Amino acid sequence: MTMTLPTPAQPLKIGTRGSPLALAQAHETRDRLAAAFGLAAEAFEIVVIKTTGDDRSMIAADRPLKEIGNKGLFTKEIEEQLLAGGIDIAVHSMKDMPVEQPAGLVLDCYLPREDVRDAFISPGHAGLAALPAGTVVGTSSLRRRAQLLSRRPDLTVVEFRGNLQTRLKKLENGTAAATFLAMAGLNRMGMAGKVPMTAMSPDEMLPAVAQGAIGIERRENDPRARDMLARIHDSETATRLAAERAFLAELDGSCETPIAGLAELDGTSLRLRGEILSPDGSAAYSGELTGPATDGADLGRQLARDLLTQAGPGFFAWRD
Numbered sequence: 001m002t003m004t005l006p007t008p009a010q011p012l013k014i015g016t017r018g019s020p021l022a023l024a025q026a027h028e029t030r031d032r033l034a035a036a037f038g039l040a041a042e043a044f045e046i047v048v049i050k051t052t053g054d055d056r057s058m059i060a061a062d063r064p065l066k067e068i069g070n071k072g073l074f075t076k077e078i079e080e081q082l083l084a085g086g087i088d089i090a091v092h093s094m095k096d097m098p099v100e101q102p103a104g105l106v107l108d109c110y111l112p113r114e115d116v117r118d119a120f121i122s123p124g125h126a127g128l129a130a131l132p133a134g135t136v137v138g139t140s141s142l143r144r145r146a147q148l149l150s151r152r153p154d155l156t157v158v159e160f161r162g163n164l165q166t167r168l169k170k171l172e173n174g175t176a177a178a179t180f181l182a183m184a185g186l187n188r189m190g191m192a193g194k195v196p197m198t199a200m201s202p203d204e205m206l207p208a209v210a211q212g213a214i215g216i217e218r219r220e221n222d223p224r225a226r227d228m229l230a231r232i233h234d235s236e237t238a239t240r241l242a243a244e245r246a247f248l249a250e251l252d253g254s255c256e257t258p259i260a261g262l263a264e265l266d267g268t269s270l271r272l273r274g275e276i277l278s279p280d281g282s283a284a285y286s287g288e289l290t291g292p293a294t295d296g297a298d299l300g301r302q303l304a305r306d307l308l309t310q311a312g313p314g315f316f317a318w319r320d
């Protein structure tokens with residue numbers, strides 16, 4: 001392969017948000033690229049980009065993200081920089097990515113997926129089932145709120161945002177007795193052993209579509225980035241996300257919607273589980289399909305149609 005590799009004088013510019021998790025993901029991407037091509041860290045430049053979603057003044061701490069309109073809230077400025085050439089690749093949590101990318105950009109490189117499960121975090125309780133009736137729990141996620149209320153209608157769910165440290169402080173001062181975060185983020189930040197938590201099985205809380213997966217976006221017409229990313233791409237993650245994201249797309253969903261989905265591979269067989277909920281958890285529909293891994297997107301669309309049929313017309317009408 002004739003490829004001009006980046007050098008310290010002409011580094012590959014890696015765009016990312018500045019949060020601790022985003023930076024950990026950007027460093028992992030750089031380290032995998034450096035290892036794959038035998039390059040020094042100096043051949044890469046990590047460029048931190050502030051997004052609307054990071055601008056605290058835009059977001060009152062108690063205002064649910066959905067009210068601000070979160071389609072592209074954390075990605076718009078990064079994608080603009082990518083199109084303008086200010087960066088060469090952009091590292092994202094796939095869970096936060098819309099199902100379609102802007103013209104001129106492609107998102108077809110995934111790193112090996114981390115733990116897909118949600119973590120139950122609480123200094124005083126062993127798990128969801130052990131919480132006494134009426135317990136206050138905190139989350140900012142519409143999906144988790146709906147799932148929690150669906151399984152435990154007796155709980156009170158309060159809006160809970162901010163970084164891990166802020167949340168732990170709120171647990172300590174009694175604002176809530178428990179909160180929930182992705183295992184993947186905790187692991188990638190090296191926090192898994194340092195926080196009182198247990199991983200929840202997907203049967204107890206089915207994770208968000210693409211949870212635990214990192215995707216790397218590039219310009220369509222950039223062969224260097226294309227060829228470099230091909231070397232660190234994980235095809236198993238791609239197979240699983242094809243099914244999950246087709247499921248999400250067919251539901252016309254985004255991270256504003258209480259939707260959960262998880263595909264798992266067993267050899268050449270793909271098992272897809274999905275769930276859709278009303279925001280207050282009073283209605284929840286779930287199902288699963290298994291089929292050949294090569295037909296993941298068909299499986300995703302089929303499961304979405306099955307669940308929409310179960311739920312009946314107008315199930316998502318509250319979104320409009």
Ligand SMILES: NCc1[nH]cc(CCC(=O)O)c1CC(=O)O
Binds near residue numbers: 095096185
């Ligand atoms: N929406 C925020 C977000 N986006 C990705 C992660 C965690 C990492 C991942 O799921 O890949 C999180 C925080 C969380 O849910 O705990």
